[in-house]
Amino acid sequence: MEHARLTVTLRPGHGPLARLAAILNNHHVLDLAYTTSSRDSAAAVVRVPRSDAKRAQHKLRRLVDVIDVCLDPAPAGTAAGTDLCPPTAASR
Numbered sequence: 001m002e003h004a005r006l007t008v009t010l011r012p013g014h015g016p017l018a019r020l021a022a023i024l025n026n027h028h029v030l031d032l033a034y035t036t037s038s039r040d041s042a043a044a045v046v047r048v049p050r051s052d053a054k055r056a057q058h059k060l061r062r063l064v065d066v067i068d069v070c071l072d073p074a075p076a077g078t079a080a081g082t083d084l085c086p087p088t089a090a091s092r
Contacts, residue, residue, distance in 0.1 A: 003030055004053035005045060005072040008060055012042040016065040020044055023059050027052045 010016055017034050024032075024046065031047035048056050053071055060069045 002050040003047050004050045005047050006053065006057055006060065007070050007072065008044040008046065008066060009068045010042050010044065010063070010065045011067065012036050012039060013065060016042065016063075017044075019063055019065065020046075020060070023063060024048075024056060027056050 008020070020032070020034070027048050029046060029048055031045070033045045034042065035044075036042040046056065046060075057069050057071055060066055
């Protein structure tokens, strides 16, 4: 199964992980990782089937705690979509 990874940047607080889980309830989530690096910054990485990626991305953007949601670049040899994550030092 082809999958896509969504990287979500959000403000930590009371309940953002529960809100993430609730909004993704109707999608087949393969993986979900949630980390906080300080009290001002949090990130979630969600892996979903590629067919659900755009819809999940749009639903996540509507959450009040979410600052940004980006779809990781498509693997080599496939067309890249919009709203891609900027390259990181690890991917350069």
